[in-house]
Each structure stands twice: as structure tokens, then as C-alpha cells.
Amino acid sequence: MANGQGPDAGERGNMNPTSVEDKLAVNKFDIDRDVHIKVNDRICQKCQEHPCLYTCPASCFKLMEGHITFSYEGCLECGSCRIACDKGAIEWILPRPGFGICYEYG
């Protein structure tokens, strides 16, 4: 800040807006071999709305050829899917201590 009123042109030029994907890429994961989220496929087959697809910030849920697939490896441990799924298809616990995501950006 050159004059105390905000960033000057040079500083603005150095500002580098970072995408969500870029921010997610700096997180570190120590993947637990014990799966901490289980999704009941039989319940998902009867689900029409798939709110999990739209609430998971890490895109752990995908719709492939009409079926929901889930991978826990990139999970951010936010718990959104547990709230979004109103069919009781999700069993959710935290990974064991020392495993899971390590946030670089707090």
C-alpha cells in the first residue's frame, strides 16, 4: 500500500485471483485406508434429486451412467453431504487422527 488508501497499481498488478480448484490443490491429504464415508448404493438408486452432487465442494459424488459414484479420497470433511442427503444413505465419521485433509489455508 503506497499511500495508505489501498493497493496502488503495482500492487494490484501482483494480485493473483486464485480459483477454488487452485486453493483445493494446495491442501494435503493423508488418505486413511479405512473409509470414513460410506454411501448406500441401494438407497441412491431410488434417489431422483441427488442433492449430494450439488453440495459436495470437492465433487466426491459423481453421476455416471445414471448411477451415483463416490470417492472419499478428496473429501474436505465439511459434512455437507450428511446434511444434504435426506434419504439416510450416508454413513459419516471423521478419518482417524492424523489422516484426511490438512488445510494450507486454515
Ligand code: SF4
Ligand atoms: S442424496 Fe443421498 S440418496 Fe441421493 S444420491 Fe446422494 S447420497 Fe444417494
Ligand code: SF4
Ligand atoms: S464431507 Fe464434504 S467434502 Fe466430504 S464428501 Fe461430504 S460434502 Fe464432500
